[in-house]
Amino acid sequence: QWMMLDWKPRRSDMLIDPFGIGRIVQDGLMFRQNFSIRSYEIGADRTASIETLMNHLQETALNHVKTAGLLGDGFGSTPEMCKKNLIWVVTRMQVVVDRYPTWGDVVEVDTWVSASGKNGMRRDWLVRDCKTGETLTRASSVWVMMNKKTRRLSKLPDEVRGEIEPYFVNSDAVVDEDSRKLPKLDDNTADYVRRGLSPRWSDLDVNQHVNNVKYIGWILESAPQAILESHELASMALEYRRECGKDSVLQSLTAVSGSDVGNLGYFGSAECQHMLRLEDGAEIVRGRTEWRPKYANNFGNVGEVPPASA
């Protein structure tokens, strides 16, 4: 059972957040922020892309830290972390999407943190339709500390624990942990390989590193077009293994299991295994995605798709 919330749409809450920065709720343990889905955040299907959802998760995580007064450096590290040259890095991310919102929809994102093992932190998110309260997305992630000079993982120092522990919520993860091992793909086991992927200037974050959300676009680069066109991403598990910098050239590998892509039709589900690696073989990300037919719950809505203005 994950966290129980006495949730109801509260317009009065929204009125005290006119700039859309979000606010602390639930006795200071949870952070809530609304997002109006914008026209440029929707894709070919007219629904928000998975990258958009992940961006909203990232934004609420940072605003949570900021609003709690724990932002030491302007990008997620606490004051004690800054002193010790520590940064957060994500090692695992699981996302389940029940429904994708569309342009003009307002989503409400709740986020909170918990302990994860001795040296990690779990961050969960729950995304709901602001009007109906319907759950749209659940996500759970695990973070550990890295020394930004040595780029090695670090234990959680007591001083940092002292800063963040008061915010820890005692709850199970909002997404059950998928304990299936993510396999390592290679040229023989992958069905699709896309080579020569390199960051665009605009993919880089303030440290000229590639933000983890960008990896998702690259993973999908090797997913077969047939799945992208007829299916939507229902869930995703990612294991982040290594950093990627501005001069990295990546390969994206995908293996499709449990279904023959040529015979997918409109009704079958599909599961894919993914890997992003450097050209020398070093692994960046392993992943698994599950896909459901796009119009499975949606017949009758499949009208003519009007063109966009240029």
Added chain:
Amino acid sequence: QWMMLDWKPRRSDMLIDPFGIGRIVQDGLMFRQNFSIRSYEIGADRTASIETLMNHLQETALNHVKTAGLLGDGFGSTPEMCKKNLIWVVTRMQVVVDRYPTWGDVVEVDTWVSASGKNGMRRDWLVRDCKTGETLTRASSVWVMMNKKTRRLSKLPDEVRGEIEPYFVNSDAVVDEDSRKLPKLDDNTADYVRRGLSPRWSDLDVNQHVNNVKYIGWILESAPQAILESHELASMALEYRRECGKDSVLQSLTAVSGSDVGNLGYFGSAECQHMLRLEDGAEIVRGRTEWRPKYANNFGNVGEVPPASA
């Protein structure tokens, strides 16, 4: 002299727009929307990217049409345009950026439309810092109609004119028209050529066409790294000439004029000419960009850049 506005920050205005959809102001002739700059909208420089700014312009344009009750098809066309299979296409865009906002800044975007010649429409935007009223960006664009079946340009039908003319503002463009011709580049005149650019799945809009904002990323792909790292885009003029679909493979060409890139240093300005073309030579976009040293007005702010969490 462009449109005079009696502008002042108005918090009461913001409170009536809790969802951030924006609203009509100025006797119904102008549309205004606030955007809080999000963490994922900033780039390596910690400031909003030019794509972010352009996305905000697109969003306000669509919300303007929607709020005026003129949205026939959900993506910018009026009811009469839908009947006649007409869509808006942008032919020209000029943008001047005085200052880029950073994460957490709130910008206020005003937009309005005017006649442009006999068959066109001009749309202008003025972007200000919501706190100070300082002008950050001005942009002006020209739109014409295209038949979405034949893909040919169309005259402005009287029925459509009847719908949109009541919204036309009688004012000069917010950016003086840059009447200098945009030259055609080729392999001989370009200093930098980047080949093999193709849309990612996530670059496609609802019509599986590439949205015009995405072109800017491709244009910058052939701009020399030295300029991107030490300079910021001060202004841009784009001429859109042809559509680009999901299977297009593009080449991005840049010529640097008025400056030797090798000797740019931190203090010189630079001007570039750009072209995006298909591999068969067909032109998609011509452009000109002007660049100023990044830290020209900004000494003292150039501290250590902290890393982003992964």
